[in-house]
Amino acid sequence: xxxxxxxxxxxxxxxxxxxxxxxxQDDEVNMTMWVRSIPFQTQALVDQWNANNDSQIELxxxxxxxxxxxxxxxxxxxxxxxxxxxDLIYTPAFAAAGQLVDxxxxxxxxxxxxxxxxxxxxxxxxxxxxxxxxTGVDGSFIVYNIDLFEQAGLDPENPPSxxxxxxxxxxxxxxLGDDIYGYWFSMACAGCNAFTFLPFIWxxxxxxxxxxxxxxxxxTDPTVGEALAFYNTIWEEGLVPEGASIDNGSNFVSxxxxxxxxxxxxxxxxxxxxTNDHPDLNFGVFHIPGKEGGAASFxxxxxxxxxxxxxxxxxxxxxxxxxxxxxxQIEIYAANGQIPxxxxxxxxxxxxxxxxxxxxxxxxxxxxxxxxxxxxxLFNDPNGPWLEMLQVAILDGDIEGALDLGQERFTQIMEG
Amino acid sequence: MLTKQPAGFNLSWTQRRxxxxxxxxxxxxxxxxxFFIIPLIMTVYMSLHDWPxxxxxxxxxxxxxxxxxxxxQYLKSLDFTFRxxxxxxPPIFILGFILASLVRHNIRYIGIFRTIFFLPVVIGLGVxxxxxxxxxxxxxxxxxxILLDLNLVPKAQLFLGRPNTTMxxxxxxxxxxxxxxxxxxxxxxxxxxxxxxxxxxxxxGAGYFRKLFYITLPLMRRFxxxxxxxxxxxxxxxxxQFYIMTRGGPRNSTISIxxxxxxxxxxxxxxxxxxxxxxxxxGILVALTGLQLYVLREKE
Numbered sequence: 245x246x247x248x249x250x251x252x253x254x255x256x257x258x259x260x261x262x263x264x265x266x267x268x269q270d271d272e273v274n275m276t277m278w279v280r281s282i283p284f285q286t287q288a289l290v291d292q293w294n295a296n297n298d299s300q301i302e303l304x305x306x307x308x309x310x311x312x313x314x315x316x317x318x319x320x321x322x323x324x325x326x327x328x329x330x331d332l333i334y335t336p337a338f339a340a341a342g343q344l345v346d347x348x349x350x351x352x353x354x355x356x357x358x359x360x361x362x363x364x365x366x367x368x369x370x371x372x373x374x375x376x377x378x379t380g381v382d383g384s385f386i387v388y389n390i391d392l393f394e395q396a397g398l399d400p401e402n403p404p405s406x407x408x409x410x411x412x413x414x415x416x417x418x419x420l421g422d423d424i425y426g427y428w429f430s431m432a433c434a435g436c437n438a439f440t441f442l443p444f445i446w447x448x449x450x451x452x453x454x455x456x457x458x459x460x461x462x463x464t465d466p467t468v469g470e471a472l473a474f475y476n477t478i479w480e481e482g483l484v485p486e487g488a489s490i491d492n493g494s495n496f497v498s499x500x501x502x503x504x505x506x507x508x509x510x511x512x513x514x515x516x517x518x519t520n521d522h523p524d525l526n527f528g529v530f531h532i533p534g535k536e537g538g539a540a541s542f543x544x545x546x547x548x549x550x551x552x553x554x555x556x557x558x559x560x561x562x563x564x565x566x567x568x569x570x571x572x573q574i575e576i577y578a579a580n581g582q583i584p585x586x587x588x589x590x591x592x593x594x595x596x597x598x599x600x601x602x603x604x605x606x607x608x609x610x611x612x613x614x615x616x617x618x619x620x621x622l623f624n625d626p627n628g629p630w631l632e633m634l635q636v637a638i639l640d641g642d643i644e645g646a647l648d649l650g651q652e653r654f655t656q657i658m659e660g
Numbered sequence: 661m662l663t664k665q666p667a668g669f670n671l672s673w674t675q676r677r678x679x680x681x682x683x684x685x686x687x688x689x690x691x692x693x694x695f696f697i698i699p700l701i702m703t704v705y706m707s708l709h710d711w712p713x714x715x716x717x718x719x720x721x722x723x724x725x726x727x728x729x730x731x732x733q734y735l736k737s738l739d740f741t742f743r744x745x746x747x748x749x750p751p752i753f754i755l756g757f758i759l760a761s762l763v764r765h766n767i768r769y770i771g772i773f774r775t776i777f778f779l780p781v782v783i784g785l786g787v788x789x790x791x792x793x794x795x796x797x798x799x800x801x802x803x804x805x806i807l808l809d810l811n812l813v814p815k816a817q818l819f820l821g822r823p824n825t826t827m828x829x830x831x832x833x834x835x836x837x838x839x840x841x842x843x844x845x846x847x848x849x850x851x852x853x854x855x856x857x858x859x860x861x862x863x864x865g866a867g868y869f870r871k872l873f874y875i876t877l878p879l880m881r882r883f884x885x886x887x888x889x890x891x892x893x894x895x896x897x898x899x900x901q902f903y904i905m906t907r908g909g910p911r912n913s914t915i916s917i918x919x920x921x922x923x924x925x926x927x928x929x930x931x932x933x934x935x936x937x938x939x940x941x942x943g944i945l946v947a948l949t950g951l952q953l954y955v956l957r958e959k960e
Contacts, residue, residue: 312713312929313713316714316929320713338714340715432907432910486815486816487798487818489818490821490910492907492909625923626907627907627912627915632911
């Protein structure tokens with residue numbers, strides 16, 4: 245699609261949306277809400293709200309890849325939705341551009357404010373003010389195939405807690421057969437590896453960005469190179485299928501369901517899929533370990549915010565506050581296998597029987613998310629420095645070269 | 661023609677003819693204005709600004725254009741796009757010409773073959789790219805199945821895993837997808853040549869290649885020019901196949917110029933910079949097309 249075509253497309257959409265929202269401005273309170281196409285319980289939330297309230301919310305689901313572009317176009321046209329469920333990594337950019345309503349005073353009054361998932365709260369802040377609260381949360385962890393662990397003589401009750409233990413387990417499982425592999429990663433998928441590989445670095449006490457997120461620490465922090473070497477070993481020893489090297493994420497979830505993969509980085513979003521569609525898959529969950537132990541997780545998902553210019557700011561907040569209530573968090577979230585946004589609610593009647601869901605929920609206690617307005621350029625872009633660095637180091641084995649390359653391109657982007 | 665006129669609305673015949681002509685071209689003029697001229701002016705305007713997707717925009721003059729010379733990926737993408745164009749054009753042409761020659765004469769059932777050769781053209785490039793991704797897959801792809809069953813390869817190949825094989829399979833897929841269109845254009849050219857010319861050449865003792873170089877190709881000049889220009893423009897503007905089949909990989913080796921414009925505009929949200937690149941690309945295309953028209957002009 246050429247620029248011109250895309251621009252016109254956006255223009256057309258904006259005009260249509262403008263017409264829609266103009267038509268919706270009746271006497272009673274009607275609010276619009278946008279969410280990207282991810283399997284959170286947003287529709288259920290909105291339905292429940294609409295059934296019990298005078299104010300009505302009209303939910304629009306936007307394809308994930310186009311969400312930010314459309315949001316930007318809608319803002320530029322002066323017709324943003326009242327409420328937006330935004331991929332948390334974009335919140336600093338939206339807040340910095342003055343596009344979100346400052347909700348600090350309301351957020352501070354929440355009785356459970358300190359119990360909300362910390363990564364999402366941090367990303368929802370800009371210059372000390374709150375602009376968003378968590379709504380759809382997910383943290384990364386490792387899933388492992390219990391049957392393969394048993395066949396390989398490993399103890400499924402004590403999953404690996406260091407990189408060496410992970411490698412030993414992978415080797416043992418890989419030895420079970422030609423079609424059986426120790427691990428899976430999607431090495432042509434930038435976002436997948438931000439989600440599942442960064443925590444290996446964090447759990448070892450390192451990071452690719454400095455504490456104040458002002459500069460890249462790829463060459464100065466030795467853990468980055470060590471983590472790359474760890475993954476390079478997995479690749480060199482053939483502990484992953486060869487196709488993993490070019491998987492763009494389409495097999496990120498499904499690879500593990502084949503039953504021939506020992507371990508894989510995953511998120512909670514996959515658990516209902518595993519349990520519903522693959523009841524024979526006997527799997528467990530453990531936190532992503534550091535080199536010598538410890539644990540970390542990438543806090544992913546959505547935060548919810550009110551767009552600047554909304555005519556229904558107070559009513560929108562009333563809805564947002566309700567989404568975090570016990571009623572919504574337990575009877576809509578937990579009942580459908582979604583992780584509650586309040587940490588204490590990981591102990592609930594629906595997760596009680598399933599240790600995996602509890603572990604998945606508790607990953608958010610060690611959850612972290614990079615705070616930068618150029619997150620997309622650094623980590624998510626399939627042509628960006630993050631994926632290129634991983635591929636050069638892990639697949640080509642040139643770790644030194646990859647670190648230099650990553651440091652240079654990260655710095656270039658962060659300096660604008 | 662305007663047959664009925666309101667009273668007092670007197671136009672001469674010439675004026676009426678002119679008016680009729682104007683009315684006939686109006687839809688095209690309106691279409692071109694709305695969908696080309698206005699967006700083009702907007703693009704030029706945007707290219708002179710620092711234009712983020714959201715946030716403040718600012719006039720920065722020629723800065724976007726100056727930045728281009730420091731953009732390594734932009735130069736790499738230009739290089740890649742022209743390399744791709746040079747590699748993909750000859751196979752499309754030669755194969756298109758061979759196919760056109762094969763289906764030239766109106767014999768029985770020839771329509772079946774014309775249809776088969778043309779069929780890939782009517783499916784979208786996006787759809788065809790997805791189809792090829794599946795066919796090239798290392799686990800479920802048909803190519804690997806055939807190669808493995810014939811013992812031609814020891815294990816499944818990752819066609820989209822290395823820069824060289826990636827370029828080759830993408831060219832293969834694009835040739836398959838577009839050759840039918842070139843075939844149709846060249847077929848029209850072939851059929852416009854009267855059979856008498858060939859007959860008299862045969863009487864004079866001309867063989868196949870003499871007829872090809874002295875009759876067929878010279879008389880098809882216009883059709884060749886048209887097919888060549890459309891094919892080159894299509895290749896220089898290629899995007900879908902790289903976006904879908906490789907996402908620019910492996911190791912960023914297949915980022916075409918339009919892909920890079922897309923990335924800057926809709927991934928990095930540098931709309932102004934993307935607009936500047938688009939304008940430069942437009943200039944390059946105008947120059948390229950002019951050059952082709954000059955080389956293939958009718959010599960009187």
